Structure formats: C-alpha cells, structure tokens
Amino acid sequence: MENDASGRGEFGQLLYRLRGDAELSQEQLAHAAGVSVRALADLERGRARGARRRTVRALAEALGLDEAGERALERAAAAGRPRPQAGGTAVVRGALALPRDIADFTARGPALDRLRAAVRQADGEHAPVAVVSGEPGLGKTSFAVHAAHRLAEHFPDGRFAVDLHGMGHEPTEPRDALAALLRAVGVPESGVPAGTGDRAGLWRSVVRDRRLLVLLDDAAGEEQVRPLLPGGGRSLTIVTSRQALAGLEAVHRCDLGVLRREEAVELMTRIVGPERVGREAQAARDIVDLCGLLPLAVRIAGQRLAARPDERLGKLAARLADEGRRLDTLQAGSLRVRAVFALSYRQLGPAARRVFRRAALAAGPDFGPEIAALLADLPIAQAARHAEELTDAGLLQPHPTAERYRFHDLLKVFAGEQVAAEDGPEGIRAALERTDRWILSRAGAAALRFDADHHQDSPHADPDPESLPAGQEGARAWLEAECANWLAALRRAARAGHHRQVVDVAEAMHWFSDLNQHWELWVEVFRSSSDAARALGSRQEEAVHLNYLAWAYNICVHDHQAALAAAEAALTAAREVGDRLQVGWALGYGAGALSRTGRVTESIAWLRDSAACLGALGSVQAHLGELTVLNTLGNTLRQQGRAGEALEVHRRAELICRAGAPGRSPDLAELYGAIIRQNIGNDLAALGRWSEAEPELSSALARFEARDVKPWSAPARLDLGRVLARLGRRREAFEALTAAHEALGALNSPRRQEAAAELDALGAVR
Template identity: 65%
Template sequence: MRGGSPSTEDFGQRLRLLRARAGLSQEALSHAAGVSVRALADMERGRTRGPQRRTVQALAEALGLDADDAAGLEESAALGRPRPRTTDGPAAPAALPLPRDIQDFTARDAALARLLDLARDAGPDRPVVTVVAGQPGLGKTAFAVHAAHRLAPHFPDGRFALDLQGMDAEPATPRDALARLLGAMGVADAAIPAGTDDRAGLWRSLTGGRRLLLVLDNAADESQVGPLLPGTGPSLTIVTSRQALAGLTSVHRCDLALLRREEAVELLTRIVGPERVRAEAQAARDLADLCGHLPLAVRIAGQRLLSRPHERLGKLAARLAAEGRRLDGLQAGNLRVRAAFALSYRQLPADSRAFLRRASLAAGADFSPETGALLAGLPHDEAVARAEELTDAGLLQSDPAAERYRFHDLLRLYAAEQVAAEDGPAVRDAALDRTARWMLRRATAAALHFDVDHDRAAPSGDPDPDGAPAGREEARAWLEAERAQWLAALRRAHDSGRHREVLDAAEAMHWFSDLNKHWEQWVEVFRRSSGSARALGGRREEAVHLNYLAWAHNSCAHDPRAALASADAALVAARDSGDGLQQGWALGYGAQALDRLGRMEEAHTRLREAVRRLASQTSPQARLAELTTLNTLGTLLRRMGRAAEALDIHRRSERICRAGVPGQADELIAMYHAVARQHIGNDLAALERWHEAEPSLRHAVAFFEASQMPAWAEPARLDLGRVLAALGHPEARETLRAARDALAALRSPRQAEAATALAALGRAATGT
C-alpha cells in the first residue's frame, strides 16, 4: 500500500490507523462523515466489521483518501460482510443499518430508561416489542433511532432498521419487508420463500436464538407489523407509528408526550447555541410556546435560526405570533410542519377528513362529540366513531376521564386551513350557525334548572329533550364543560342580531351565575344581554340586564368603576320604565361600587334609599331584593365601626327569612337565611362576642357546602377561621389553610386576607 497505509485486512484496525494518520478524533470524523460516534467506535473495535458501501465511501471522503486507499478500505469492509447462505445455518447479519443518530437529541429520559429496562428483561422466551405511537411531529423516529443507538451494546447479534412507509400511498407489504429482513440475515434471494407465511416462519426461525434489535419505523397498521415480529428469543423490537396499533397484543407502549417548556427551550439551545438563547431568553420561551412544545416545530424553528445566524429569535417569535402565518413560518428547507400534518390528513377517509376540519371550528381548548357532531352535521354515534378514529391516528388527543377531545394548537391551525380550502365560507358559516343555535338552546334550558322562578312543569326548550341534562348536577356539569361553546354561541347570536335568544339565555343564567361568581365571563354575558335589550328597545329589560352587568363587574371582575357606571345606567333605565324594583337593585349595586371605591358615606346614603324603595314594594321579588340590600347595608355599617347597628340590620333580615316569602321556595329562603347568619356571625365577631359568632358561621359554611356553592362557602370559611383563631380553637389553622387554598383556586381577592390571617396565627403560636 502506498503512503505508509496499513496492510492489514481487518477493517476496524485499518480505519483506526487511517484516522490517526489524518489527525482526526472520532468526533471530528463522525461529524465529517455523518456517522455517529457510537457507530464509528463499533467499527474500530471490531463490533461492526462490514459496514455498507455508502458508509465506507463517506468515511473515505472524510479522511481524504486517494483512490487506492479508498479501494483498500472498501475491500477490507467487504471481507467483513456476510456471504450468501450456502448451508442450512443462518449467516451473520448485515445491511439495514440503523440511521444516523441525532446529536442534539433532547429529553425523553424516562422513556429511554424504560426501554433500557425492557432490553435487560428480554430473554429466550420473552422477545420484547414496544410501540412508540403519537401525533405527527412528536419525534417518534428520532426517539426510536436514538434509543437503538443507546441500546446497541445489548444486542451484539445485529441491529436492523426498516422503514415500512406507512404514510406512503402504498406502504410496504409484509412480504416485501420480510424479504429485506431475510436478506439482511444473509439469506440468498433464491432461498427466500415465495409466500408471506413461509417467509415469516423462516424469519422467526432465524431470529429465535439471537439478541437482535429491530426498529420498524413508520408502520401503517397491525397487519403490516405482525408477521415481522420475532416469535422467540432475546430480541427487542421498536415499532413507530402515527396509529395507535391498539390491536397488537403482548406489547409495551411508549406514548410520547409533548416536550415541557424547559425541554423545548433546551432543544432550541442545542440547535442554535446557548449564546443566542441566553441573549433572548424570553423570546426563546415564546418560541417554545408558539411551537406548541412539538419537537418537530421546535426543531424547524431552530434549524431556520441556525441557517440565519444574524437573525434575532424575537423576529421569528413575532412572525409566529400571527396565527395566519404560523405554519408558513415553521418550515426550514424540506422540513415543514404543514407537510407532516398533510401526510396523516391525506390518509384519512373523506368523512373523517371532514370531521377533523369542522371540529377545528369548536371554541375552547377541547370539544365533546356533541359539538363535533353539530359542526360536521353527523349523528352523535358517528361523530364518536370519527373522533376515536382520529385519536387512534394521532390527530386528536382524548381526555383521560371525560368523553372530550382536543387538538394540538398547530394541528388545529392546519385543520382550519383545510376548512377554508375545502369547505369555503358558506359551509363554515352554516356549521357555526347550526352549532350556535343548538348550544344556546341547550345552555338556556340547562340554566333554568337553577332559576327559582321557573315553572318546572313548563317545556324546557332543550333541542334534544331525551339527551338533556336531568337535574341540577347534570346541568351544572354540562354548563361548566361546555362553557366555551355556549359563550361562543351567545356571541354569535348577538353579532347576528338574534337579540331575543341572547336575552332569554342571559335571563336563564341569572341564578346560575350567582353560584359561580369566579367566572369573569359573566361580564361579557351581561354586557351582550344589556346591549341586546337596548337593541330591542325595552327600557325595563335594559335596566334588568344593566343591573346584572353591575353585579358582574362588582362580584366577578372586581371592577367598581365599571360597576358604578352600569348601576347608574340601570337606574336611569329603571326610572324611565317606572320600575321600582330595578331602581332598588340599581341603588344597591351602585352603593357596593361606591363602597369599594372608598366612598362609604355615599354608599350608605344609597343603601338607605334602596331599602326604603324596596320596602314599599309588595312583590316577592322585592322581598328578595330587600334581603340582599339589608345584608349589604349591615356589612357597610360594620365596616364603618357601627357593628351594633349592623347586627340590628342583619337580625331584621333574619326575621324576614324566618317569616318566609310567599311564592318563593323554602330552599331559596334558606339560602338567604344562611347569608344572614354569616353576617350575624361577623357582626358578633366585630363585637368580640366570639362564642356567639361561631355557631352562626358554622351554619353558613355547612349550608353553602351542602348546596355546592364554593364561591359562598369559602369566604364564610375564612370568617369562621378568624373566629376560631380568636377562640384559640384547634381547628383554626386547618380552617384558615383550607379557606386560603380554595379562595386562591377561585381567584378571589380575599385569598390575601386568608393568607394574612394564617400568618398571624403562626406568629401567635411562636410568640413572635
């Protein structure tokens, strides 16, 4: 050999000497040749004695070999490759090598550890199969290849990778795939049986005693994969597929999740370098979020930035922030998020494609089959079947507990693009109108379960009475689960001029809203309903809904200035219509806003006027309004340092409750009584009559809990906790802690009071 080249026929030794002569480290040669460091190390140590010709050519080019040295390297590699079978025994494995590993592979540590445990568990009677499934872009192939490289030392008898082309128009047949696998095991073409079953039998016999690692990438379905799985022996097979392959038995499953935010940022860092990410840390986090933490999207963003070293991360983040341009921005060379989604979309039957498109029109983070059926114009059971099919295809994710489904954010954008391209605006608007009308009717009927004035014998107006929620608990569950849908329906009805539907829905929601004060959406609901009342020209209805809006600003959004403006507008409308009841409500809501603004004397004056007006009214509704206003007035007096007067006012409220209100349900008056008891307890506490305060507050908490009214129960629990703390009661700490945590979950501003009371209790206990 010329130039002092090695004369040995051993490929590994020859490669090692040539690399040393070139002055290259394994890492440098790996990078130049596009071969992983692990694969290069296996070659030099003799673990891989006959690499493929294209691998040898890449190494020769990276080493800068002349023609003679390159030919010598190829000759030594050829000697290590298996010969065609000439005997009945199997030959050494060759061909179908693992693809190149990704050097910047990130995260998935738990899944890799699980695979390592499985590899160790493989035994003569336990060939291990694991299925890596999930939506497009999760990095299933990258994970399988990386895992295979990590696990390679455990499988000295061969490591094969085969692309089953599951996303192609014509995926590989099991017969053809078996031919390639048998060829890789050294079976001559002439010796490969003709039939699929015979090929599968020969494959199982050859693999039975070997420690083989097999990667079956991009599987189409179970029937394609089944014949390729070893029957016995200590092998490990990793199958990747966008389909769930739920029909494969005796397999382990590895359903890859989205990256966590910090993992997505770490992947971006490994691609573009830590300096750029440190310089724009927030932009890097924004990019991770805009990519939906989808590995493919993050990689594309990183590769795009890597190819533009002077472009700022913030520039790409600003581009991706526009939803209409996001998928356009997520492409780098031949890597495209849209293309990954399109592969799966084109595989679907026409009705499933239509369901996927229309489901993207659903409001909120997830949707029910009910919503999907309405949008797609399908019967409910068929919609369930389509949703389950799309879940198995990795295009939807199912809720772990409820029958609900969600899109990945980027896949929703893709599906919405297909609505525009394949359905057009007329079909889109018809689907949205059909869904909105149905949802608003169902929401109205469900909310009426909570309306104390509603005649239970009257028709509910539900669009599907047989499937309607039965009773309050089912109605509550439906209204909470479908909140985004019926709110979108209300918006669409308002914007379409269907004002009577808006008013009917908002009126039905009135009592239900009182049980869910932590929903800030009530501001929008009653803003739209008051606008609809104004559009219809009914001043009394406008006053009613402006009062609801004032309540929402006060109690839900905690915006007293907006509440005062709404209450003042309601007072004008009520005076115009001559409605004394609504005048009383408007004065009361305005007083609450003034109190929150620190204008206590003005609030006191308005409340006295409200009580006077309401006391002169004779309707049952006026009595309820009077109870509310008395309670508010008493609370204000207590806060003004006039607790004895407050106690008298709240005792007056309690007397009305005990006397009853004709025409009103006992359970409703019991609720007002519980409110009065809570206020009485607080009055007594202000007077330091702690032992008298405790039973009143316990009564209030118990009632609100039994009625499942957390927005009422938790403030009462805080009040009770303060009294228990003053008494030195052993339940004080736990009561305050529970109130603090629950008020935080409700986003109540009183959570700060609970935290302060709990801290004060801790200081008292330590004497600090």
C-alpha cells in the same frame, strides 16, 4: 385523454364509470379520497392495475358506495394486483441498516430509561416489543433510532430497520418485509417461503435463539405489524406509528408528548449555538412556545436559524407570532411541518377529515362530541367515532377524564387552513350558525335549571330534551365545560343583531351566574344583553340587564365605578317605566358600589331606600331583593363599627327568610338562610362573642359546601378560621385559613389577602 377506455382494465373502467355516475371530476374525487390526481388518473387509465385495499376504501367512501358497491370495486382491484411467483419475493423499500443517530438529540431520558428497563426485564419467554406512537412531529422515529443506538450493545446478533411506509400511498406488505428480514439474518433466497404465514413462522423460529434489534418504522396498523413480531426470545422490536396500535397485546408503550419548555430551548441551543440563544434568551423561549414545544417544529426553527447565521431570533419570533404565516415559516429545506400534518390528514376518510377541520371552529381549549357533530353536520355517535379515530391517528389529544378532545396548537392552525380552503366562507358560516342555534338553546335550557321562578325539571325548549344533562349538577357541568363555546356563540349572535336571542340567553343565565361569581365573562354577557335590550327598545328589560351588569362589575371584576354607572343607568330606566322592583335592585347595587368606593354614608341611605322600596312590594321577587339588600346593609353597618345595628338588621332578615320569603325553591331558601347565618356569625364575632359566632359560621359553611358554591364557601371558611383562631383552636384555624387562602386565590378574590394576614398572625402566635 380521459375519455379513452382502451387498456383501462376492469378496475379502471369501473372506477371511471362510478366517478361519472357521481358527477365528480378527477380533481374532486382525488381530493375527497385523499389521493393525488396523478395516482387516480393512473388507476383509471390502467397504468396502475390494482389499488391497495386502503385506497379502495377511501375511493368507495368518497364515491358514496354502499357495501355491495365497495365489494365490487375491491374485487376489481384485487384482480389487477400483481401476484409474486412461487418462492419469489418483492423488494422491500428501505435499507435494513439502522439510520444514523442524531448528534443533537435532546431529552426523552425517562422514556429511554423505561425502554432500557423493559429490555433488562425480558424473560426469554416473551420477546419485548415497544410501540412508539403519538401525534405528527413528536420525533417518534428520531427517538426510536436514538434508542436503538443506545441499546445496540445488548443485541450483538444484529440491528435492522425496515420502513413500513404506513403513511405512504402503498404501505409495505408484511410478506415483503419478512422476506427482507429473513435475508438479512442469513436465510438464502431459496429458503424464503412463498406465503406470509410461512415466512412469519420462519422469522419467529430464527429470531428465538438470537439477540436482534429490529426497528419497524412508520407502521400503518396492527395487521401490518403483527406478522413481523417474534414470539419468544430476547430480541427487541421497536415499532413507530402515528396510529396508537391499541390492538397489539403485551407491548411496552412509549407515548411521547411535547417537550418541556427548557428541553425545547436546549434543543434549539444545540442546533443554533449557545451564544446566539444566550443573547436573545426571551426570543428563544418565545420561538419554542410558538412552535407548541413540538420537536419537529423546534428543529425546523433551529435549522432555519442555523442556515441564516446573521438573522436575529427576535425576527423569527415575530414571524411565528403571525398565526396566518406560522406554518409557512416552519420550513427548512425539505422539512415542513405542514407537509407532515398533511400526510396524516390525507390518510383519513372524508367524514373524519370533515370532523378534524371543522373542529378547529370550536372555541376554547377543548370540545366534546356534541360540538364536533354539530360543526361537521353528523350524528353524535358518528362524530364521536371519528374523534376517537383522530385520537388514534395522533391528530387530537384526549382529555384524561372526560370525553373531550383538544388540538396541539400547530395542528389547530393546520385544521383552520383546511376548513378555510375546503369549506370556504359559506360552509363555515353555515356550520357556525347551525352550532350556535343549538348551543345557545341548550345553554339557556341548562341555565334555567337554576332559576327559582321555573320548574327545575322542565326542558325549557332544549334542542334535544333527551340528551339534556340531568339535574342541576349535570346542567352545571355542561355549562362549565362548554363555557367558551356558548360564549363565542353569544358574541356572534350579538354581532349578527340577534338581540332577542341575546337577551333571552342572558336572562336564563342570571341565577346560574351566582354560582360562578369569579367568571369575568359575566360583564361581557350582561353588557351584551343590556345593549341588546336597548336595541330592542325595551327599557324595562334594559333596566333588568343593567342591574345584572352592575352586579357583575361589583362582584366579578371589582370595578366599582363602572358598577355605579350601570346601577345609575338602571335606576333611570326603571323609573321611566315605573318598575319598582328594578328601582329597588338598582338602589341596592348602586349602594354596594358606593360603599366600595368609600362613600359609605350615601351607601347606607341607598340601602335603606332600597329595602323600603322592595319591602313594600310584597312579591316573591321583591322579598328576595329585600333579603339581599338587608344582608348588604348589615354588612356595611358592621364594617363601620356598628355591629350591634348590623346584628339587628340580619336578625330581621332571618325572620323574613324563616317566613318563607325565598319563594318556590327550598334550595334557594336554604342558601339565603346560610348567607344570613354567616352574616350573623360575623356580627357576633365583631362584638367579641366568639363562642356564639362559631356555630353560626360552621352551619353556614356546611350548607355552602353541601351545594358546592365555592364563591360563598371560601369566604365563609375564612370567617370561620378567624373565629377559631380567637377561640384558641389553632390547628383547626390553620387548616381552615389555609384552605380558604387557596380557594380565594383560585376565585381571584381580594379577600385572599385577608386570609394571608390571618395565617401570618397565627404563625406568629404559634
């Protein structure tokens, strides 16, 4: 009987009219505001006379009301709220006795120790208050109850617990909680004041001279908690909340995190039994990992197994491995991970919910406000505010140093379910297409900061030039931070057949890729771009990107057979279109692959042909290629025991570089000069001229470090360490080789083994 207006009351009539104006069904408005359809129907029909302020705010936002409209709705709601009689008290929900402790409670020892220390240090002037916060499922209430039982002996005058129902539709009013607490400590009904302020004052007065422990569970926010806190005395108040309650001053914070893996396995062992876990130890580890080490999820998995004594742990691990069934599997009786997450999700306003669920579409381990804003189709400032709101609500985890956020694994699964259900395929597609266009444009513009053929300060068609990161350092930081997102966008562009976009972005990345030679993703990037160029029918661009691919195979993943195949394909394409520059590059890349596969004589011949081809062209790009090839030729000759010839080749490269061959960029000239000095230093070392080699290598290393190019500085440090050892400067050699070993390992470089061998030899000498 939705159209019956009789008995509705002012609020119900107004809400019904506003919903009609917005052309929303009850189901649509209930979903947008995060309330149940039944609760909304009761409000409209007058069965529930006055909605709480939080509900009014959610309804106003879902209806799109302005400030005046929200105020009018709030006035109507306030008029219908019941008012207690003078001196009377409403009944607070939740018993005041502490809940029972959990016998199999596991871990949290350090947090409990810190809380115990806070109790010992209480000075009587300021009653200690502990706030236990964190994301859903961390076991905040379990920890608080466990701590209360462990600390009970310090509080002989009473231990009480009040459920504040912060996640419920109607959170407990501070006035009602105070009445219950006052009665619990012996204040007669007639002595309980009517007003919240008077009750709070009486509570502070009564508590000052007693040693009480009060657990305020599931707080909605600071306004609800503040009147319940004592002033002076030695009573302890423990507050649990999914909100950070950052506005509470001078409190002890217990920010719980997920369990360590061994702690999670211990919890499962206590629930399931050591024999079952011992028989399937790896399956137990897999289960807790798939639970994201979240205490609630581990407990549910354990209790599910305990209720099925004949079920193998491996069976549950296999079910949890299916991400689409994971949240369905994580339920045992009334305990359900999805329900716990949904409770927090429903507390959010529509825009915050949109940011939360669409952020699940972001690739990689974390994301920044830009990506959140693009996916949610909101201004960046608004998306950033909602990301902070989600962090305070425990639904996102903040990065310790950057303005970036990440999901707990299970929360990301939940967010993915919500985006699929609420936005559907079309909404998801639109969000990703909008984000992909923007991020690929930004990625190309940022990468071109490193291109020697472009002016470094030009925005290069960036989608938002005003927010483009400043300079090469800013561009590099952005490209590295958003690597997973722009790579995912490039993949989708390739699948969608946006071939020109793929080629252009990969071309922009060419120079930047040199700074991150350890990234295996360059194989995927340049394989996609060479395929895209082929699809476009551009054999010239195909030759270019096949050469990039050959480089990536050679340098990034050390697959030299694949590198040779890519170089040969590039050589064929370049010869077909008469592109001598790409012919020269293909010969050079192919020569590198030949050398690394043991075909050294062929490699040297290819390198000489490449140098001759490039040297004859006379262009800036050709000179860059000639320098690269000469460096490779000299290194190959040195590795063949022909260090004298190698030194001649590298001296020739040095002359070309000094003549200004690297072109428009002084930084590029400096970088090429450093590479040549490193090679000359290694040639001199191979000739046993150690004292001459040391300054060349030191100079090269200093230049690499000044430009923060670790793929080049780490090998140079290894070369320098080897020379220092031969010069008898063992302490310096040890420091250089140790640092090189660590850096080469981080770069996944095969030269790490060389550093280890040099350290072993140095240790034997020492």
